[in-house]
Amino acid sequence: MSEREDTNFLYPFIDAEENDAGALLTDLAASARSKAAESARLQRASLDEWGDPITAAGAQMAERFRAGARLYTFGNGGSSTDAATLASLFSRPARGRPVAAWSLAADQAVVTALGNDVGFELIFSRQIIAHAKPADIAIALSTSGNSDDLMTALAEARKRGLLTVGFAGHDGGRMATSDDLDFCFTIRSQSIHRIQESHALVGYQLWSAVQNNLAKPAPGPRETTGGPR
Ligand SMILES: O=C(CO)[C@@H](O)[C@H](O)[C@H](O)[C@H](O)COP(=O)(O)O
Numbered sequence: 001m002s003e004r005e006d007t008n009f010l011y012p013f014i015d016a017e018e019n020d021a022g023a024l025l026t027d028l029a030a031s032a033r034s035k036a037a038e039s040a041r042l043q044r045a046s047l048d049e050w051g052d053p054i055t056a057a058g059a060q061m062a063e064r065f066r067a068g069a070r071l072y073t074f075g076n077g078g079s080s081t082d083a084a085t086l087a088s089l090f091s092r093p094a095r096g097r098p099v100a101a102w103s104l105a106a107d108q109a110v111v112t113a114l115g116n117d118v119g120f121e122l123i124f125s126r127q128i129i130a131h132a133k134p135a136d137i138a139i140a141l142s143t144s145g146n147s148d149d150l151m152t153a154l155a156e157a158r159k160r161g162l163l164t165v166g167f168a169g170h171d172g173g174r175m176a177t178s179d180d181l182d183f184c185f186t187i188r189s190q191s192i193h194r195i196q197e198s199h200a201l202v203g204y205q206l207w208s209a210v211q212n213n214l215a216k217p218a219p220g221p222r223e224t225t226g227g228p229r
Contacts, residue, residue, distance in 0.1 A: 039197045042189050046198045047205070050185045054202060057183045058209020060163055061137055065210065066218055069163075071101035072132060074124045074153060075141035078196050079167075080105035082141050086203040096211040104128075104153075124153035134161030142166070143195045145173025145186065154180045167202055169195030 061071075071090055073083035083103045090101035104127045105111060114123040128138065138157040140150040145168030157164050158180040165183045166175040172186035187198040 035194070038191075039194050042187065042194050043198050043201050046185070046187050046202065049188075050202065051205070053183055054185065054205045055209050057163075057165055058206055059213050060182070061165075061206070062210045062213030063219075064135055064137055064163060065099045065214065067135055069100070069135045069137050070131075070133070071099065071137045071139065072104050072128065072157075072162075073101065073139045073141070074104040074127075074150065076105075076147055076149065078192070079141040079143060079199070082196060082199055082203070083139070085200070086139065086141075086207075089203065089207050090210070093207070093211075096207075097214045099210070099214075102131075121148040121152050123149050125149075125156040128153050128156045128160065128162075132157060132160055132162055137163045137165070139165045139167070140175070141199055142173070142175060143169040143192045143199075145169060145171075145175035145184075151175070151178065151180070154178065165206075167199045169199075 061069075065071075071087065073087045074080070075083040080103070084106050087101040087103040087106075090099050092098060104124050110127065111123050114126050118126060124140075132138070136157075138154065140154055142150050145166065150166075151174055154164050154166065154175075155178075164181045166178075166181045166185070168175040168184055168186045169189060169192070170186075171188070172184060175181060175184050176186055178184075185202050187195045187202070189195050189198070
């Protein structure tokens with residue numbers, strides 16, 4: 001391979017820019033349009049599939065928030081920042097009623113100490129043990145639905161009586177079939193980025209459902225969604 005071809009392989013964008021800036025911009029724009037179209041299609045399909053369960057989960061969460069529940073969110077990599085965004089939406093909304101919510105991935109001192117000292121698969125479950133009460137809520141975000149640290153934390157949360165919710169991708173992985181989840185919203189895509197975009201939408205819909213319920217008068221004891229009829 002010549003030096004020129006090798007440079008093309010390593011730096012395709014730079015070479016394309018040098019050779020044909022117009023073609024590069026056209027390709028990038030076409031690629032972005034195609035991804036945006038797929039993202040929109042996937043978000044519509046996900047809302048069609050999960051709209052009603054999201055509403056049901058939001059009603060159960062609102063009932064718990066009325067009773068003083070706290071929400072814990074967690075995920076790895078890009079899903080850790082999505083978990084932080086979700087906790088921030090619930091606890092510091094631009095409008096609506098703020099509720100207690102934390103991302104368990106946000107404190108680097110805690111996460112690195114737990115990962116280093118006791119094992120990475122325990123970084124979230126140890127925090128559930130430290131902080132959670134039975135009335136609380138756990139939301140785990142995973143594009144694969146398979147991450148050990150999330151599954152361990154969901155099992156711990158289930159054992160302690162928390163409401164457990166999963167955002168998954170692909171075919172839902174272990175989250176979709178686990179008895180440790182009350183709700184699992186699977187985004188049916190093979191693209192991590194498209195899954196994460198739809199997870200953001202599911203999070204916003206869930207928050208909206210909670211806010212709609214909290215805006216209503218508190219139900220009487222015989223009207224709660226979880227009580228005897
Ligand atoms: O895709 C991104 C960022 O967008 C990665 O950082 C990704 O989140 C990481 O590989 C995670 O460790 C994947 O874990 P999970 O979503 O399968 O639970």
